C-alpha cells in the first residue's frame with residue numbers, strides 16, 4: 001500500500017466530500033478497504049465496546065438499488081428549503097453553495113455507479129439502543145474517510161438514505177431491529193489527488209472561551 005505524501009494537518013484539511021472526482025471506472029481492492037476499517041476501529045467507542053459495523057457493497061445490483069433509493073430521496077431534498085442551490089441573497093455565499101449543489105446533484109444521480117458503497121452502522125441489543133448509540137460509528141467513519149484519502153480514495157459523507165432506512169435494510173439484508181444505519185458513502189479512487197482546504201469560519205467564530 002502506498003500512502004499519499006500528506007502530513008496530518010494536510011490530511012485533515014484536504015479530506016473533502018468527493019463526488020464529481022470519483023473515478024467510477026476503477027475497481028477498489030478489498031485489502032485497501034480492510035486497511036481503512038482497521039484504522040477506523042482505532043477510533044473511540046462508548047464503554048470500549050465496538051459496535052460500529054461497515055457494510056461494504058461491491059455487488060452491482062445492490063449498488064444500483066441503493067443508488068435508486070438515494071436518487072429518490074435526493075429528489076425530495078432538491079425541492080426542499082435546505083437545498084444548497086437555493087439563493088440566500090448573499091452572492092459570495094451563493095457562488096460557493098451553487099458549486100456544492102452541482103456536486104451534490106452529481107452524486108444524487110450517480111451514487112449507485114461508485115465501485116463500492118460503504119454503509120456505516122451501529123449494532124445494539126435492540127433498535128432503541130442501536131439508534132441511541134449511533135455516535136459509536138461517527139469517529140470511526142471519519143477515520144475510515146481519512147484513511148481512504150491517504151490511500152488516494154475519495155468518500156462523501158451522506159445521510160439522507162436514512163429516510164428510507166427500511167428499504168436499505170431490505171436491499172442489504174441488514175437486521176432493522178438491531179442495527180441503525182448512520183452514514184452512506186461512495187468509495188472510489190479520486191481523479192487526481194490534489195484537494196484543497198475548504199473555506200470555513202475563523203476559529204473564534206465558533207469557540208466560546210470559558211462561557212457561552
Ligand SMILES: Cc1cc2nc3c(=O)[nH]c(=O)nc-3n(C[C@H](O)[C@H](O)[C@H](O)COP(=O)(O)O)c2cc1C
Nearest residue numbers: 015016017018100104107156157158159160161198
Ligand atoms: C451529517 C452530514 C450529512 C451529510 N449528508 C450529505 C448528503 O446526504 N449528501 C451529500 O452529497 N453530502 C452530504 N454531506 C456532505 C456535505 O454536503 C459536505 O461536507 C459539504 O458539502 C462540504 O463539503 P466538504 O466537506 O468537501 O468541505 C453530509 C455531511 C454531514 C456531516
